[in-house]
Amino acid sequence: MGHMRGKASLAFERPPVIISSGSVAGTKEGRGPLGAFFDQVEEDDMAGEASWELAESAMQKQAAGIALKKAGLSHGDIRYAFAGDLLGQLIATSFGNLELEIPLFGLYGACSTMGEAMSLGAMTVAAGFADRILSMASSHFATAEKQFRFPLAYGNQRPMSATWTVTGCGAVIIEKEPPAGGEGASGISRPIARITGITAGRLVDVGARDSMNMGAAMAPAAFHTIEQNLEDFQVSENWYDKIITGDLGEVGRRILLDLMKERGRDLSSIHMDCGMEIYDKEKQDTHAGGSGCGCSAVTLCAYILPRIQDGTWKRVLFVPTGALLSTVSFNEGQTIPSIAHGVVLEHIPGSQAQKK
Amino acid sequence: MGHMRGKASLAFERPPVIISSGSVAGTKEGRGPLGAFFDQVEEDDMAGEASWELAESAMQKQAAGIALKKAGLSHGDIRYAFAGDLLGQLIATSFGNLELEIPLFGLYGACSTMGEAMSLGAMTVAAGFADRILSMASSHFATAEKQFRFPLAYGNQRPMSATWTVTGCGAVIIEKEPPAGGEGASGISRPIARITGITAGRLVDVGARDSMNMGAAMAPAAFHTIEQNLEDFQVSENWYDKIITGDLGEVGRRILLDLMKERGRDLSSIHMDCGMEIYDKEKQDTHAGGSGCGCSAVTLCAYILPRIQDGTWKRVLFVPTGALLSTVSFNEGQTIPSIAHGVVLEHIPGSQAQKK
Numbered sequence: 001m002g003h004m005r006g007k008a009s010l011a012f013e014r015p016p017v018i019i020s021s022g023s024v025a026g027t028k029e030g031r032g033p034l035g036a037f038f039d040q041v042e043e044d045d046m047a048g049e050a051s052w053e054l055a056e057s058a059m060q061k062q063a064a065g066i067a068l069k070k071a072g073l074s075h076g077d078i079r080y081a082f083a084g085d086l087l088g089q090l091i092a093t094s095f096g097n098l099e100l101e102i103p104l105f106g107l108y109g110a111c112s113t114m115g116e117a118m119s120l121g122a123m124t125v126a127a128g129f130a131d132r133i134l135s136m137a138s139s140h141f142a143t144a145e146k147q148f149r150f151p152l153a154y155g156n157q158r159p160m161s162a163t164w165t166v167t168g169c170g171a172v173i174i175e176k177e178p179p180a181g182g183e184g185a186s187g188i189s190r191p192i193a194r195i196t197g198i199t200a201g202r203l204v205d206v207g208a209r210d211s212m213n214m215g216a217a218m219a220p221a222a223f224h225t226i227e228q229n230l231e232d233f234q235v236s237e238n239w240y241d242k243i244i245t246g247d248l249g250e251v252g253r254r255i256l257l258d259l260m261k262e263r264g265r266d267l268s269s270i271h272m273d274c275g276m277e278i279y280d281k282e283k284q285d286t287h288a289g290g291s292g293c294g295c296s297a298v299t300l301c302a303y304i305l306p307r308i309q310d311g312t313w314k315r316v317l318f319v320p321t322g323a324l325l326s327t328v329s330f331n332e333g334q335t336i337p338s339i340a341h342g343v344v345l346e347h348i349p350g351s352q353a354q355k356k
Numbered sequence: 357m358g359h360m361r362g363k364a365s366l367a368f369e370r371p372p373v374i375i376s377s378g379s380v381a382g383t384k385e386g387r388g389p390l391g392a393f394f395d396q397v398e399e400d401d402m403a404g405e406a407s408w409e410l411a412e413s414a415m416q417k418q419a420a421g422i423a424l425k426k427a428g429l430s431h432g433d434i435r436y437a438f439a440g441d442l443l444g445q446l447i448a449t450s451f452g453n454l455e456l457e458i459p460l461f462g463l464y465g466a467c468s469t470m471g472e473a474m475s476l477g478a479m480t481v482a483a484g485f486a487d488r489i490l491s492m493a494s495s496h497f498a499t500a501e502k503q504f505r506f507p508l509a510y511g512n513q514r515p516m517s518a519t520w521t522v523t524g525c526g527a528v529i530i531e532k533e534p535p536a537g538g539e540g541a542s543g544i545s546r547p548i549a550r551i552t553g554i555t556a557g558r559l560v561d562v563g564a565r566d567s568m569n570m571g572a573a574m575a576p577a578a579f580h581t582i583e584q585n586l587e588d589f590q591v592s593e594n595w596y597d598k599i600i601t602g603d604l605g606e607v608g609r610r611i612l613l614d615l616m617k618e619r620g621r622d623l624s625s626i627h628m629d630c631g632m633e634i635y636d637k638e639k640q641d642t643h644a645g646g647s648g649c650g651c652s653a654v655t656l657c658a659y660i661l662p663r664i665q666d667g668t669w670k671r672v673l674f675v676p677t678g679a680l681l682s683t684v685s686f687n688e689g690q691t692i693p694s695i696a697h698g699v700v701l702e703h704i705p706g707s708q709a710q711k712k
Binding site for chain 2: 002003004007008010051053054079080084086087088089090091094095097098101102103104105106107108109110116119120123124126127128129130131146147200201202203205324325326327328329332334337339
């Protein structure tokens, strides 16, 4: 039988577990509905650094540090890191991981990066290639605006379909499943959640060209990965308590639900989008919602994982979504291909008793 | 025992094999010393496309197509792709992989990307997570100059320590080892080479800041990964017939050999650098050598793998090296962290009889 399921999925025979997480968020995110759940909220978005880019790197270092500290581990206990961000040549990751000194696989999946990092990390642990790995993704409003859009001081108007790049970083530590009734390699006997499977996304391009409406570009990729997951595992959407996309926002969510309805699936009650949870729509003026690698990563760590751990949700399909454009491809008139990586997260009975 | 060796390496109990490769090179590379070995040399560097970026994407598609065709496979036979390039947000990869429709893990390791792609690909196959995967990396002189340096028409002078970004793409197909005496899943009974192990690189930053001398920035990363590999596998440098770096160029090679000498290792006769092989130093005016993700990728496919297959080299440590800078990090005065990923490639007795 092995681990392979269908065209693109894996079911782990010995599912790795998430033993710890760290979430660091910016000021705006701290004032949003999830503000109380983050491990750390920056006092200002420069995070005490000399540039926005170094601030984003600092958040990676902090999120990794928090995840390590909560698990009682040091960086030397982590065999490999899987990390990425939105910036050209992944500079937030390169500078953010320097001091960790962990062998690093740099990843780019735009805002799907946390799904990609957790997929490859879980595969590595499930295969016995590491006892313990770190998966991490970050974004920063100011670094992303500088990279992709306008100078902040220009104060450009944004259409209602635009999303707001989340300032923040989420990190998880993934470990071999502890033996039944026993403790894992790090001495943690009540891990947060099991990663029972993954569905790797493929590039989907429906011809979208509007960089101020990335939800519309990404929804078909989310649709494709969710459908592939259900097909590969031979289950219906109700197998999951929640199907959680990364940063489709309001426009993308509507498209996803419509596409699903055409397949006879009603996702309206089980679908959640991290981008729609992280800001207060009425008060925070973020239009269609939040986006960026950090959006799904911090929402996962601060909000989703605790609800899986306490059994509110028994089984979740976590599907971060990425829009694969650059200023060069956009200015050359290209479309926006998208991708979504799916990770199956399951509740571990008895784990709700764990203290932070 | 498992697969883990030392701090950063894996030894595969059932080593995956490379069954096919495809190399596509640009015009300058076609006129260089390796010109006769490439599967395809473009007639012009636009590859019939409307932009340099689309030309690089076209080369990815072509290299993958050649590797598939040589193996008698179609894209549907490949479970996962691991690919990357040098451009911001990996646009060469996103557009180059669209039509392949293979679930994709996008990677960024600068010029170390081919080592990263082969490492993760081999891990995936060795774990039984895929019967067959594709690993691929590309670069293009004109897209890289636009991304990192000056407009081509400006005709800037380059110092002698600068390297020339290779236009080209290399792709390999990695498959489960066939049973002894039998055929592999694709019916290929004489694969090209075995991937017996990997050593994942970590970020190394010695404070280099000169983007026109990336060899000096990367040499310490190559040194670190090679030393880690020898330590993890408990072997001396002479265990390898060749230790082949990606694109250190002349300056970087001298530094690597000096660093090795300080450890009592003489690498002068077994070290080779892809960047120093791909151009004719006297006639092609490329100064310190070639560089870019495509440099090590096409040299691997066109020059190194055939010499492993025919037994000229029995065991090779392939160590592509990456300089992790962007124009933003450079302009903000940051250093250039570097990384190198090591892949152990071994000759398969009897495989020299294989025909293309």
